[in-house]
Amino acid sequence: MAIESITILGGHGKDGGEEPVRRIDLRMGDVVSIVGPTGSGKTTLINDIELFADANTPTGRRILINGAVAPAEFRDNPARNPIALITQHTTFLSDMPVQGFLETHARIRTDVGEPAESLVERTLAFANQLTGEPILVRSRMTELSGGQTRALLIADATILCNTPIVLLDEVENAGIHRSRALELLRAYRKIFIFVTHDPRIALLSDYRIVMRNGTVRQVLHTAADERKFSAKVTKLDDFLSRLRERIRMGESLTDLEAELEAVA
Amino acid sequence: MKLVICAGPATTGKTAVLRHIIKKLRDGGQLAAFLKIDVQYAEEDELLAREFGIPTRKVYSGELCPDHCNVMVLGDALQWAGKAGADVLLVETAGLCLRCSPYVDGGLGLVVLEATSGMNLPLKVGPMLSLADVAVVTKIDRVSQAEREVFRARIQEVAPAVRVREVNALHGIGIDPLLEHIRQTPHATDHMLLRGNPPVGTCTICVGKKEVGWQSHFGVVRPLENQAFYRGE
Ligand SMILES: Nc1ncnc2c1ncn2[C@@H]1O[C@H](COP(=O)(O)OP(=O)(O)OP(=O)(O)O)[C@@H](O)[C@H]1O
Ligand SMILES: Nc1nc2c(ncn2[C@@H]2O[C@H](COP(=O)(O)OP(=O)(O)O)[C@@H](O)[C@H]2O)c(=O)[nH]1
Ligand SMILES: [Mg+2]
Ligand SMILES: [Mg+2]
Ligand SMILES: [Zn+2]
Numbered sequence: 001m002a003i004e005s006i007t008i009l010g011g012h013g014k015d016g017g018e019e020p021v022r023r024i025d026l027r028m029g030d031v032v033s034i035v036g037p038t039g040s041g042k043t044t045l046i047n048d049i050e051l052f053a054d055a056n057t058p059t060g061r062r063i064l065i066n067g068a069v070a071p072a073e074f075r076d077n078p079a080r081n082p083i084a085l086i087t088q089h090t091t092f093l094s095d096m097p098v099q100g101f102l103e104t105h106a107r108i109r110t111d112v113g114e115p116a117e118s119l120v121e122r123t124l125a126f127a128n129q130l131t132g133e134p135i136l137v138r139s140r141m142t143e144l145s146g147g148q149t150r151a152l153l154i155a156d157a158t159i160l161c162n163t164p165i166v167l168l169d170e171v172e173n174a175g176i177h178r179s180r181a182l183e184l185l186r187a188y189r190k191i192f193i194f195v196t197h198d199p200r201i202a203l204l205s206d207y208r209i210v211m212r213n214g215t216v217r218q219v220l221h222t223a224a225d226e227r228k229f230s231a232k233v234t235k236l237d238d239f240l241s242r243l244r245e246r247i248r249m250g251e252s253l254t255d256l257e258a259e260l261e262a263v264a
Numbered sequence: 265m266k267l268v269i270c271a272g273p274a275t276t277g278k279t280a281v282l283r284h285i286i287k288k289l290r291d292g293g294q295l296a297a298f299l300k301i302d303v304q305y306a307e308e309d310e311l312l313a314r315e316f317g318i319p320t321r322k323v324y325s326g327e328l329c330p331d332h333c334n335v336m337v338l339g340d341a342l343q344w345a346g347k348a349g350a351d352v353l354l355v356e357t358a359g360l361c362l363r364c365s366p367y368v369d370g371g372l373g374l375v376v377l378e379a380t381s382g383m384n385l386p387l388k389v390g391p392m393l394s395l396a397d398v399a400v401v402t403k404i405d406r407v408s409q410a411e412r413e414v415f416r417a418r419i420q421e422v423a424p425a426v427r428v429r430e431v432n433a434l435h436g437i438g439i440d441p442l443l444e445h446i447r448q449t450p451h452a453t454d455h456m457l458l459r460g461n462p463p464v465g466t467c468t469i470c471v472g473k474k475e476v477g478w479q480s481h482f483g484v485v486r487p488l489e490n491q492a493f494y495r496g497e
Contacts, residue, residue: 050409051437058435075430078413085409094411095382105410108417156410 003082003164004028004066006049006191011060014041014214019061021216024209026191028164033202034195036211042195043088045211046167049193050085051075059214078108084157088169090146098124098144098152099137102160109161119160126184127155130176132248151176158185165191172198179241200237203230232263239263265345266352267452269334271359271366271392272376273385277402278356279308280433281376281442286316288443289352297350299341301325301334301357308356319348330357331364335458338368342452352446365391367459372449374442378403379415379430386419394423395460398445401430404438 006026010019026032034042041059048061052070055062063070065082073080094101102123106116120137128134130151135144144152150171157166166185171194172178182204185192194201202208208220222230239259246253268285272278286296298313300306300322309320321344325333334357345353357366359375367373375396377385380403386393393399399419404412416428427445431438468481478485478495486492 047405056440057437076428078416087408089408092411093380093382093407094414095384096414101383101410101414104414104417108413153408153410 001066001071001082003191006165007064007067008045008049008216009062009064010216011053011055011062012215013059017215019059019215021209021219024216024219026193028191029189030207031186031192031205032194033205033208034193034211035197035202035208036217040211041214042211043169044214045209045216046085046169046193046195049165050083050167079110081161082163083165083167084161084163085167086150086153086157086169086171088173089153090149092141092144092149094141096141097137098135098139098141101141102156105156106160123152123155123159126159127151129184130154130181147176154181154185158188163190165193167193167195169195170197172196172201177241179238199233200230203227203233235263265342265350265452266446266449267338267342267355267368267371267456268352268374268446268449269355269357269367269371270374270376271357271396272400273381273389274358276376276378276381277400277431277433278376279312281374281400281402281431281439282354282356283312283315284433284436284439285354285442285446286312286318287436288439289446290316292443294351295349296352296354297345297348299323299337299345299353299355301330301337301355303330303358319345319350329361329364331359331361331366332462334366335368338456353452359392362388362390362392364462365395365458365460367395367397368456369459370450370453370456372445373397373459374400374445375426376400376402377419379407379412383415383418386415386422391460393419393426396423396426398427398429398442399423400442401428402433404430405432405434 008024010022012018034045036042044059048057048059049063051057052074053061053063054069074082099120102120103116106119124135124137131148135148135152154171171181194205196202203222203226205222207222210217210220243253243256270278270282289296296318298309298318298320300308302322303325306322309322312318313320323333323337334355342353359366373396375393377399379401401415412430419428429438429441468483473481478487482495484492485495
């Protein structure tokens with residue numbers, strides 16, 4: 001089934017009050033951010049989407065795919081699930097080796113086509129572009145660091161699941177190469193939904209879903225003048241990334257003062 | 265009246281799942297009765313009686329295998345629940361004997377496993393999983409989507425015919441399909457049978473001979489190097 005749209009139908013907030021925004025339609029190719037204070041219900045909203053909520057979660061929201069209730073097989077058969085969710089988790093509980101875990105996931109996520117070994121290889125290569133120290137296939141999942149865990153989850157969702165809809169919960173908190181991740185992700189045409197506190201990701205989105213007290217308060221389309229200064233934000237952000245990387249590698253930063261003057 | 269037997273290792277979320285089932289049955293105008301079978305301590309009967317005002321009981325299996333204890337008391341329990349006017353009897357059992365199954369033909373068998381338990385658990389729980397009708401996977405809110413899917417695959421490797429249902433038993437997400445399974449379960453009858461074959465009969469240790477080493481025992485014995493065999497007297 002080709003995915004054209006996701007619809008979010010409003011439910012109610014933590015206090016039982018009606019959600020102000022009653023309907024949001026996301027179309028194929030949209031890049032969307034979900035923003036809001038800590039505890040405002042951002043994770044809960046993407047979980048509703050991933051669960052294909054049908055007024056059966058605590059929020060009372062309903063999710064439609066191509067305008068209709070999602071077929072049961074989306075949830076019962078991972079090979080048919082059009083959504084990959086990169087959760088906020090920074091640890092795996094799984095006691096399997098990375099190789100075995102990815103091979104099992106590859107087998108159940110894809111019906112046909114590419115053999116599991118080559119999928120696993122590509123997934124690891126993608127993940128290792130995002131981490132500092134590479135993930136070794138023989139390590140156990142539980143041995144991976146927080147950043148390696150997030151990198152592997154992003155790679156698993158993008159390469160191995162390769163679904164038309166990708167939900168990402170606060171990728172910026174992972175200590176991974178964030179700009180590299182964005183660059184790699186944008187090569188794909190999908191619906192991307194980022195839960196984020198990051199100005200760069202927010203400005204790169206087509207619109208921002210604003211959360212408060214468990215509900216969607218408003219939908220803000222990225223304005224033309226916001227886009228104009230987004231280039232400058234990107235430069236600033238790249239500079240800060242470089243700074244971070246140099247600190248990580250144990251280098252001195254004295255030569256960067258002039259560059260800071262230039263971007264700030 | 266219908267019979268649901270819910271088994272699973274300790275703290276996997278059996279009571280949490282049953283609590284949502286009781287609530288949803290009540291919303292649909294149906295009364296649940298609850299029986300807890302445990303080896304030596306349980307308080308779910310008091311908690312659920314207080315919370316929902318439904319008929320509840322508990323049985324301590326003590327020296328008996330809890331699964332066999334379940335079989336022993338089930339006839340009386342069905343009568344008790346029937347007299348109490350229940351539409352569904354929910355039995356929660358620790359299922360500590362991993363060789364036996366607690367399920368009954370004609371009843372619905374639920375095994376509750378937690379997604380956080382590690383990928384080898386499905387390989388370790390034996391007939392408690394393979395003879396169930398539905399494997400309920402709890403705590404999906406605590407793991408990544410990828411891990412949840414691989415855990416599901418591990419269950420299906422061991423038990424391809426068992427239906428897998430993922431739930432968040434804290435918030436009651438994913439419970440509706442379980443109600444549908446109960447709806448499709450036939451009514452309990454007077455002649456129900458334990459599902460599966462019980463493990464081979466008792467050895468002399470079971471009847472109180474305590475010497476170490478198979479040479480001191482009769483019946484089905486097991487040396488370290490060989491398979492079990494029958495040693496008659
Ligand atoms: N509409 C709602 N109705 C009831 N409870 C809700 C609703 N929305 C969110 N909650 C509850 O509020 C709590 C916080 O929500 P959530 O974890 O989604 O916040 P968040 O915005 O992702 O926070 P953070 O930035 O810290 O990750 C959770 O316990 C969630 O179950
Ligand atoms: N996060 C989370 N916790 C759960 C879930 N299901 C059960 N729990 C918790 O796990 C613990 C044990 O649950 P309980 O129902 O008593 O387990 P039982 O021993 O199998 O009956 C309790 O603290 C529950 O709140 C779930 O889906 N998610
Ligand atoms: Mg969150
Ligand atoms: Mg319990
Ligand atoms: Zn037994």
